[in-house]
Amino acid sequence: MKKGKKQKLNTxxxxxxxxxxxxLLFNTVACTRSF
Known part of the structure; x- marks a missing residue:
């Protein structure tokens, strides 16, 4: 039970x-497009 809980947390x-x-990628693309 403890192991399953930790795995869910990692996911x-x-x-x-x-x-x-x-x-962050979307913001970078948006900034590049505006220039």
């Missing part, structure tokens, strides 16, 4: 990190 953290990276 959640990975998804959150990917979400942040995608937003």
């Amino acid at each position: 959640c953290g990975h998804a959150h990190r990917t979400f942040i990276v995608s937003i």
